[in-house]
Amino acid sequence: MRWALVVGASGDIGEKIAVDLAKDGWSLYLHANTEINKVNKLIEKLRSEYQKQDFLQIKADFNDLKQVEGITAQLFSLDALIFAQGTTYYGLFSQSAYDNTAEIMQMQVLSPLRLIQLLEDKLAKSGYGRIVFLGSVYGGSGSAMEVAYSTAKGALSAFVKAYSKEVASLGITVNVIAPGAVDTKMNSLFSDKQKEKIDEQIPMGRFASADEISYWVRAVLEEHARYLTGQTIYVTGGWLK
Ligand SMILES: NC(=O)c1ccc[n+]([C@@H]2O[C@H](COP(=O)([O-])OP(=O)(O)OC[C@H]3O[C@@H](n4cnc5c(N)ncnc54)[C@H](OP(=O)(O)O)[C@@H]3O)[C@@H](O)[C@H]2O)c1
Incomplete structure (x- = not known):
């Protein structure tokens, strides 16, 4: 049985990834x-639908490294690690609190990288190890008012380029799926008018749905995707990048 840890399974994109992977036969550690x-x-719903698979809960604040390190003791085997957690702060960088920048870097970059260090052996043992980050188009293009977030997402794209070279011989792939704008609660602070303005800039004319992002995560977890590593795949409806 294959096991994946979905970090941020309580988020809109993470939940969709969990539902889709369960359908594909994966057992899951679901983080909130x-x-x-x-x-x-x-978990209750998935257990009743897929009785031959297992679904376990993981709770951790990724701003607290001790809690992140504690995750490892709760995992048995592991084949895939998906990072779908994330938040952003809006505002000019010159006026941003240092703590907000530090939190973004800790939660989206430093804690995931530490967890990967601790789990590399388990992923190598799998012979099928997969690591997927949810990045962002802003990691490639950069965004005013979200400088720290853009920096964190860009760091993930740099990380997969380097780390993929170290672990390819272990059969581990590491990639970023980088969405543009997705219709989730992360964007709920935008008014309908503001969303329409963004729609106008996107060649596809609309935000992505969570399943249009989950599709690519599933694709990277397919056995035949084993030769793809170190990449950032932009899923943006033609926007920006
Ligand atoms: N929505 C978009 O337009 C968009 C575009 C590009 C990239 N992305 C990326 O896609 C990923 C998922 O976004 P989404 O739209 O699904 O967001 P979402 O619905 O707001 O979910 C955010 C997730 O992050 C988790 N989280 C927040 N703070 C955390 C912390 N301190 N420690 C651990 N987990 C924490 C949340 O957990 P709890 O709810 O349990 O607190 C939740 O599971 C993120 O990496 C985001 O940057 C989103």
């Missing part, structure tokens, strides 16, 4: 930070 009830409900 604050929304643990949401993940528990999802």
